[in-house]
Amino acid sequence: MQPRASFLQRSRFDLPLLTNRFIMHRQTPRLTTAPHLDLLHPARRVWRQRLPSCALSSLETQILGLRRDQADVPGWLIPSLYFQYLQTGDAQDLVGVFYHNLEDILSMVTLAATLTRLLADPWAGETIHALDMAALGYTYDQAGRPAEAERAYRDALSHPLPDDVRLQTYSRLGQLLKRLQRLSEAAETWQDWITHVTRSANVKDLEPYVELAKYHEWHANDCTAALMWTRWGEHEVEAWPRSPARRKLAGLQIGMACNGAAGAKKERRSETDRNTRSCRPPCAQLSLPRISLICTNLGPFVSIRVIRGIRGKNPPGFLPRISLICTNQASVFVSIRAIRGRKSGRWSP
Structure with missing residues (x-):
């Protein structure tokens, strides 16, 4: 008999499975052309915001008020029970499977009636959440x-x-x-x-x-x-509080701006270094550390980047050179150079 309608819980699971069963038995799939209703989609649309899960078991307890007795078996256990029946021929374990399928069919019919009544006039019955x-x-x-x-x-x-x-x-x-x-x-x-x-x-x-x-x-x-x-x-x-991504982006943008401004003075600094390098002792020429600090102040967000370049160990009496580049949100660029000399061999920026 040609079916006129089929009520399935999941059209992407049950219907393809039944279609494969028809093909395995060399029969023409008759369910693909018949109208069917997948109750999972309207149930999710109506109760997804209130229920943690829209599975049939959750809808039975939370919406329909149904409870299954101990004869029911979990759905994930049904394939193994059926395989065991094929091996032993004992159909005693299939009693719970038949009960499970019967309850599924009755629950889907009840759920379809509940959705129909709810969508027809939700103000006619009891108060809706x-x-x-x-x-x-x-x-x-x-x-x-x-x-x-x-x-x-x-x-x-x-x-x-x-x-x-x-x-x-x-x-x-x-x-x-x-x-x-x-x-x-x-x-x-x-x-x-x-x-x-x-x-x-x-x-x-x-x-x-x-x-x-x-x-x-x-x-x-x-x-x-x-x-x-x-x-x-x-x-x-x-x-609004700044997200980590926005803070990181702001820091990168300021860093690029500072690097661009510092690059414009690179030629003059290199010329000055060449002129002053001849006046320094050999130990200072070999180990002249340079420290660059980029300090960004964007309201509540403060980012400090320290880039160190140390060429060898620092002998006593070296002359470190510190470059500070500070910028703020108003794009006011201030460059401060401080030359500090320490007699000890260890120092901190």
Whole structure:
């Protein structure tokens, strides 16, 4: 009999496996052309933010409220039990396998009914969790049902939510209202976003400032307000803590700038060294250490790089030469050279 529909947990696992079984028995695969529903994708879309796992066992306990008895066997054990049956012919161990498959089928039917009822009208039954309501709003939004999406978004935002989920929900609601050309309501949503989303180190987004600046400049014709939101956004960016990558990039940029400025004086320094080298004793000519310090000050970030070049051991009475190159954020370049003489054979920069 030609199947009309098949309910599978994973279309990328069960369906290819059954297709291979048909091919192994030299039969035409009949399930590839039949309509099928993979319940894993809608379950993940609705409950992924609240549940740590959307496996069927987790959905049974957390969503459906089902409990399996001790006759059930784990899914990973079923292949070995079936192989043991092929070797011994004893079907006693397959009782738990049949029970497992039966519970899987019943759970998928119950899950399909639960998802259908939830997507049809989530406000008709019991109270829905705020995280699930936010996910339902996105599901309605992707399905082209803006009225249900807006209602679900606003319902979710009226309850406590984690900062990242609240930020995401405000963003989706604002973009939905913007697509519907309800720009004044979208502007109110972006202002509420700035007001209610906690300023956390892990939650940073300039979208409300950018959208408000564009709204006031292009639609409200209020350039003063647009400039205010732009500067407010710039102030927020400056207050964000610098990430390690940004700090490293700033240090590299300053280092390249200092090296470029120092390279311009390389010829003059070499000429000066040649003129003064003839006046030094031979021991000082053989061991003239040079130390370069590049000191960068960028607000809270301070990077100090020390590059040492020692040519041989330092005899007593040598004359070290220290070059300090300092630069700050205002691109003010100051070069200080200090010549220090120490009589001892050991020294520190």
